[in-house]
Amino acid sequence: MNALKLYAKRDLRFEEQPYPKIEKGTDVIIQIKAAGICGSDISRYKKQGPYVPGMVWGHEFSGIVVETGSQVKEVTVGSRISGVPTLTCEDQSINLCRYCRKGEYARCEQLTVVGAYYPGGFAEYIKLPEKNCVLLPDSVDLETAAMLEPAAVVQHGLFHTNLTIGDTVVVVGCGTIGLLAIQLSVIYGARRVIAVDISETSLHRAQANGATVLINGRTENILQRIIELTEGDMGDVVVEAAGSIDSSAQVFAYAKKGGGVVFLGIPYSDIQIERFYFEKIVRNELTIWGSWNSVSAPFPGKEWETIIHLIEKKKLQPERLITHRIKLQEGPKIFEELMKEETSDSFGKILFVP
Incomplete structure (x- = not known):
């Protein structure tokens, strides 16, 4: 073959x-x-x-x-x-x-x-x-x-979080994983989904998949824009889906006090976190969720069952x-x-x- x-x-x-x-x-x-x-x-x-x-x-x-x-x-x-x-x-x-x-x-x-x-x-x-x-x-x-597997990867990550109806979700990185995170956030009742990327093409795709606000990190100050958009409340849940060393070091600043960041992206170089960003974890009492793979018990898990259900119902x-x-x-x-x-x-x- x-x-x-x-x-x-x-x-x-x-x-x-x-x-x-x-x-x-x-x-x-x-x-x-x-x-x-x-x-x-x-x-x-x-x-x-x-x-x-x-x-x-x-x-x-x-x-x-x-x-x-x-x-x-x-x-x-x-x-x-x-x-x-x-x-x-x-x-x-x-x-x-x-x-x-x-x-x-x-x-x-x-x-x-x-x-x-x-x-x-x-x-x-x-x-x-x-x-x-x-x-x-x-x-x-x-x-x-x-595409069930990448969707289940995202679902596995979101199951870790406390995402609820009416939340503001910030999705950083609008490739396949980020776009699926946008779709799922909308399905689960997010009031506002802020998409962040450095590509206008990717941001257009984010909008087509349900993002309500777009931020181009190449031409805009991401943190300042999120502060303006949320009147300082920031994101309830932040999804790091870019896997870049820069975004992985900075996403902590995009979450509200008591909020959380779930990491779905995979950076392939060492990450250096400036004190300003790292202190957000401590001073804002953030929850950080690492998420790996797509499976749970009973194998392969609720992630796969949920994704098939959502696709069957034409939601995802x-x-x-x-x-x-x-x-x-x-x-x-x-x-x-x-x-x-x-x-x-x-x-x-x-x-x-x-």
Whole structure:
């Protein structure tokens, strides 16, 4: 079969890969119908390279089941599924860590995702444990289903917070994660959603997805604008979805006294926090939530159930974020396009489709 393999930084190849085989009774083989490029994929392509050179890449995908192991009970050949990419102790045939024993799967000491140490979703087929297959209602199409994972990541983070009806939410960074955070904040009754980014294109997308106020951090003083917009009340909940070293060090100032900041972005460099911003944590008695992955108990968790429910009810519309649908063989070219500052803004969510 064909697949995209990452060998090193900026070395992605479209190559042949052995077809996956059933090895455990709980294994399921899926023909992939849609797979999305994650922001973390772009960072790894540009800055870090693969965990294992030559590994089949990708962790956001959906597809149709074509083969099942002898112990598979609920998933059948022909089932339409969204793939949960998270692999914990159980999946790696090692003793359960203290967090897996408690059902705190996002905190698993050996947590990984497909595409890191195990073949991922940028391929024609993939093997998953049955429990990692989320069955789809008929009303959820496979392209939308490929976006369940990033939506569940955001939902996992928002479950940590105390977001309530009537709140002001500040979302910093308007890529896929930020846009989904905007949609979900609106669904949960936020009175005002302030979107912050340095790209006018991204801010236009934020507005189209429900943001009520836009701030361009390249041309405006973010803190001063939030003070003006909220008459000094600031945000009840701040969502850091940019993953930049600057925003990660400054978002504490955007929250109200007694408010909180949830970190969904992943900075890939050291962060230096000025005293002015750090003191906001202490003097304003902020709550800081770290959020990792998308799963909880019973696996894969309420996050996935909630997202499917919201999509079924036409409240959450992750498919609105899709701007490009391309073939798998175009992967090396598209990742190089994403490296170009002059063209990267033109891309929203990119899906590989058959």
